[in-house]
Amino acid sequence: MDIRPNKEGSAGITAPESGIGVSESKPNGGVKTNLTARTYRPIVSKHVKDWDRTLTVLNRGHWDAARDYESWDTLLGGATFVTGFIAGSAAFTQLSEYAANRPGYLWVQVMVGVFALIAGLLGAAQSKSGLSNLAAVHKSAGQKFGMLRRELDEYQEIGFSSMESEAVGLKAFREKWDAVESEVPPVPERSMNKAKRETE
Numbered sequence: 001m002d003i004r005p006n007k008e009g010s011a012g013i014t015a016p017e018s019g020i021g022v023s024e025s026k027p028n029g030g031v032k033t034n035l036t037a038r039t040y041r042p043i044v045s046k047h048v049k050d051w052d053r054t055l056t057v058l059n060r061g062h063w064d065a066a067r068d069y070e071s072w073d074t075l076l077g078g079a080t081f082v083t084g085f086i087a088g089s090a091a092f093t094q095l096s097e098y099a100a101n102r103p104g105y106l107w108v109q110v111m112v113g114v115f116a117l118i119a120g121l122l123g124a125a126q127s128k129s130g131l132s133n134l135a136a137v138h139k140s141a142g143q144k145f146g147m148l149r150r151e152l153d154e155y156q157e158i159g160f161s162s163m164e165s166e167a168v169g170l171k172a173f174r175e176k177w178d179a180v181e182s183e184v185p186p187v188p189e190r191s192m193n194k195a196k197r198e199t200e
Contacts, residue, residue, distance in 0.1 A: 065135075080119070080123050
């Protein structure tokens with residue numbers, strides 16, 4: 001869903017109905033008096049609210065993905081440590097030697113071999129999974145989208161002094177958003193759906 005500002009940066013926002021420096025006619029001789037000038041403030045459109053919601057979803061989605069990857073990395077690391085510790089223990093070695101000298105204990109040899117294989121596979125999986133790196137990448141992405149969301153909130157709160165400055169501001173904001181999206185991976189589907197439910 002791409003609901004960022006359009007390329008012109010105007011986002012479909014129109015100028016206020018009443019302009020700056022509106023004049024009115026006086027009944028005493030038709031003298032025109034300039035009313036107090038109004039400071040331009042943007043009309044917050046539905047599109048801008050959609051941008052805010054999308055940034056909130058992306059912010060939460062990346063943080064949720066980071067937590068998931070950290071949990072999986074911790075779980076895999078713990079399993080690797082436990083199985084590796086057991087497979088490398090003296091008791092495990094003695095059990096393997098004991099079974100090797102007794103033909104009736106073939107099942108023990110098979111069990112020892114399978115356990116050692118599992119320990120090796122877990123160790124290889126942890127080293128190649130890159131779970132900790134994925135967690136760090138999504139955490140960084142969550143921070144970047146959080147900064148964009150806060151910037152958009154500030155834009156809606158403070159506004160712009162003119163229509164021209166609004167167009168320039170929205171264009172710069174769109175370029176920042178594009179730059180962030182080009183640097184980060186997409187949010188995993190599970191994390192994205194969870195973030196959407198939380199922002200509904």
